[in-house]
Amino acid sequence: MTKVDKTKRFSEVFLFLLLSCTFQGTHCELVLSPTGHTVVNAEVGRNVTLAVSFSGATDPVVAWFMKDVPVITWTFGSSPIIDGKKTNVLRLEPNGSLTFVNVSLEFSSNYTFEITKAGLKQVSTTFTLNVFEIIQNVTLRSEPDLVIEGTDRFMLEYSMSQGVVQQQTWFYNGREIQTNSNNSKDKSLVILRPTRSDTGQYSVFLTNPFGSVTTYMNVTVLYGPEDPKIQARPAQPFYVSGDSLLLSCLGEGSPKPSIEWIFGGQNISRSAILNLTNVKTGQGGDYTCMLLNELTKNQSQISFTLDVYERPSENPLCSVQSVNNNVDLQYHCQWSGGTPQARLFFPELDNSKSGLGNLSLTVNASENLDGRTFMCLTEHPIEKNKCNITASSPLKFLPTVQTTVNFAGKIVVSIHCVSEASPSAVVLWSRGSEAVTNGTTHQISSDTTQLQIRDYNVSNFLLQNYTCTCKNPLGGQRREIQLRGPSISNSNLFPNQDGTILTLTWEVPPYSVVTGFDIQMKGPDLQSKNRYDAQSKGKSNGFQTIQWKPGSARSADIFDLNPKLTYRFQVIPKALRTDGEPSEVHRIGPGNTNTNRFNSS
CATH class of the missing domain: 2.60.40.10 (Immunoglobulins)
Known part of the structure; x- marks a missing residue:
């Protein structure tokens, strides 16, 4: 649209207003109002309009002010005058509204629309335009890098590659931090006199009408080492030669303190856990644990006295045996080694007798001892122990x-x-x-x-x-x-669904002497050579051996049967060259008169 066209368009609008007042026969007064929100949010690079409507006077003077500085003025019959630095952005609409084209951050401000007419009261309305850039690439950093308990303060500060923040909110472990002028400044959060309880995850939530970003940072407050402890596992007032134990050194601190073990004036380990296996009496003494905070360089130490004694080896053993030509019982208890030797006794057998390290008591066998459990008690300065023994007569059995x-x-x-x-x-x-x-x-x-x-x-x-x-x-x-000769107590035949394969099973009496089995068949040739390289030579009226099975076998599979023909099978138990009585004869096939395909006869 040319400048002349724009002027013509503005003139037409005001001519319409003039005619409206004239035809109504009323005295026109200036009336002005916004037609939208007076607080407008806009994203950088977008178009936005501050919309107004007015009426009640002809050829008034119209002006838009950015804060107190005019940026557009217009008088009836002329073209709008726009601030030369803003001509690429500002545009006056025919109804007086102000449009921003591809708006940038610098246009965030208060705007006033003013109409003036001689002899009439001046009217105006005010808008607030907030221009925002999308928040991007927010990072957090700590000042100082190392946060130490007991120092004056530390500060978290965020930075971003672009964006306009309307509101910032700080969080600690997901809970909002109530900030004030003492701990919150522009783009930063200040923690006064930090303690270890301030260790955790901090985050800042930045937002404007066009987006939001949350950025996290883990902060560790350094402290210690303090409250050192040495723990022994297992925890005992003293230990036995040959035992194994763990000495663990514990101390509070962040980072975790480093450990150094000292025994007999020598550095023996830098591990938090000292593993002492198969300890001897010479390993008793004072063990000192030195703790060091590698970052703060603070130190702490603690000592532990280890006492090691001898004890009997293993655990006490109880046994019972037959003596005096399998007539008497001898109960025995043993717990050898140790200093001193353990004292042993069977209180229920004979409380008056005891032994050192070994104890044997011989008693006459009687029915009241059958199935009765006796306890051997063992006493040692380091440990009391026991073992049990039960004598019992033979139970019923099957050979x-x-x-x-x-x-x-x-x-x-x-x-x-x-x-x-x-x-x-x-x-x-x-x-x-x-x-x-x-x-x-x-x-x-x-x-x-x-x-x-x-x-x-x-x-x-x-x-x-x-x-x-x-x-x-x-x-x-x-x-x-x-004992009995080779024999079979029971046998069965199980064909498959189409009658081409069958499984023959059998059982053997418990005390039968059997070294193998002949699987025999009577009937026509099999359709092909079976899997056991046995092949019948032609139809025969007698049984032929088609397989051999070892004495441990209890089944045989037969393949390649013709379901339209009749076969008979039996099993011969053998003891080397001696044959036992054959099993019952099992028949498979249609038969001559029996309609049942599977039959034994």
Whole structure:
């Protein structure tokens, strides 16, 4: 719009006002009012308008003042006069409002809009324009860098790369700090006479109408070292030779004080914890802990006296054993070593007898001792201790039988008879009415709990009745074992859903002598070679061995069956070359007359 156009536009506005007064036939008076807020906030670089409306007079003189200095004047019929330094920013609107284009910080001020007309009362209205820049890159720093307890003060001050702060609020550990002229100045917070309780996180919250920023800083108030302590773990009035303990030196301070241990005039460690392992009497004495604050250079120290004595090694041991040809019981208590030796006694067995380091008491075995617990009390100047022992007769048990083949090709049958007892039971073996002794055929283990029988022919084991008797002075338990030839007590067949694979399972009587099993089949050829490299040569009316399993096995898998054909299976238990009675015959397949696909016959 040209200057002439602007003048024409302003003239049109005032002509409208003049005609309004004339046609109404009234006496016009100046009326002026703001049409928006009188306090206006603006962001740097934006456009903002101070809006007004007026009426009641023709060709008045209009002026805008920045504080008391006119920046725009205008008279009816002429162009507005704008301060030459502000022509790029200020713009007078046709209705008298003042617009700031791309406003900058320097235009924050109070503005007055004034209308003057000869013969009429002058009217005006006032605005406040606040121009803000967005706050950015706020940082905090402490003065001085090291804050020490007991000094006069320290100060936190913030700086920023740009921004206008309308309000600042300081916080300590998230709580607002109530500031006054003594502790708050422009961009800073002052803490008088700092103490360790002033350690924490400080933050400043800066805000204006167009944004806010919070900046944090952790402040540590240095102090100490003070209140030094030495703690021993475990805490005891004295310690035993061979013990291990920790001496920890503690002292308050910030930063954490450094530690130096001194013993016998020598520096022995710089660790806060002194680890003393397997201590000896020569390590007793005074241990001094020196504490140093590396930043403030303040020192403190404390000493600890360590007393070390000898004690018996380990813990007392109680035991009971059979004596006098497995007739009497001997209770024994031992706690060797120590200075002096520990005194030991069984108060419930014989309170009149005691021993130093070792004590043995022999008593006649009787039923009232079975399952009864006796305590051995041990007394030593350093420590009182105890141990318990319970004698018990053998409990009922079940023998176990295991069959193997040794490197010489002999069958080895191992019979185990183990019964829980205290003292341990002695096992006596017999065959029929004769005692079994070590020899070529029979071998008894050194602890007497196992008997091995070796022979080439299983028939030599059959109809042999072996007896094991577990005995100690309080009683005994007796069990008979009747060995039998290779046999199977139960068997089952489990096919898969489509009848192409089956699993054959079987059980063996507890005292049966078995070294292996033949898995046999009767029926047509399998569809392909099975997984165990056994292949039938053609359809046969007799059973054929298709797999062999060791004596420990209790199942076999058979593959590649034709579900449309009928097969029969059985298991033959073996003891080397001796065959036992076969298991029941299990059939799988459609059969001739039976519609049930899976059947045993």
